Amino acid sequence: MYRLTVRDHVMIAHSLPDPFFGPAQGLHGATLVVEVTWRRRELTQHAVVIDIGEATAILGEVLDGLRYKNLDEHPDFTGVLSTTEAVARYIADQLSTRFDTAPFAGLDVVLREHPDAWAGYSVEFDSADVRG
Numbered sequence: 283m284y285r286l287t288v289r290d291h292v293m294i295a296h297s298l299p300d301p302f303f304g305p306a307q308g309l310h311g312a313t314l315v316v317e318v319t320w321r322r323r324e325l326t327q328h329a330v331v332i333d334i335g336e337a338t339a340i341l342g343e344v345l346d347g348l349r350y351k352n353l354d355e356h357p358d359f360t361g362v363l364s365t366t367e368a369v370a371r372y373i374a375d376q377l378s379t380r381f382d383t384a385p386f387a388g389l390d391v392v393l394r395e396h397p398d399a400w401a402g403y404s405v406e407f408d409s410a411d412v413r414g
């Protein structure tokens with residue numbers, strides 16, 4: 283399996299309004315470092331998983347929808363606890379609508395909350411040995 287990872291970051295504000303989260307029930311900010319890995323079984327005719335520039339642009343486009351936003355007021359997070367895990371899933375879902383998933387085996391999204399804690403979400407696409 284081949285992999286290509288790009289990284290970006292996004293500053294957001296949010297609250298986690300459940301006693302489970304203790305002080306994080308209140309509004310607070312976070313700078314999330316976002317790593318996305320595209321996976322495929324066979325390389326393209328150009329011997330890549332995906333062009334780094336294209337991957338970076340797609341990720342940036344998705345993160346632009348979150349930058350400097352208060353997720354408590356973001357329509358896509360209404361009624362959702364915007365945990366790192368949930369934001370990772372959201373980013374994976376948004377990414378998956380922005381490229382042809384057919385040649386890829388999957389996508390892994392990792393969000394680093396701080397240097398010692400991170401969470402992620404992986405989506406598996408149909409297996410394929412397509413050379414594109």
Ligand SMILES: Nc1nc2c(c(=O)[nH]1)N=C([C@H](O)[C@H](O)COP(=O)(O)OP(=O)(O)OP(=O)(O)O)CN2
Pocket residue numbers: 298303304305306364365366367395401
């Ligand atoms: N599994 C997750 N746990 C927590 C998340 C999360 O996204 N996924 N988020 C938070 C808070 O948003 C924040 O990042 C940390 O808040 P903090 O109060 O410091 O939480 P800690 O668990 O590290 O410490 P406490 O002892 O609970 O205060 C929290 N958890």
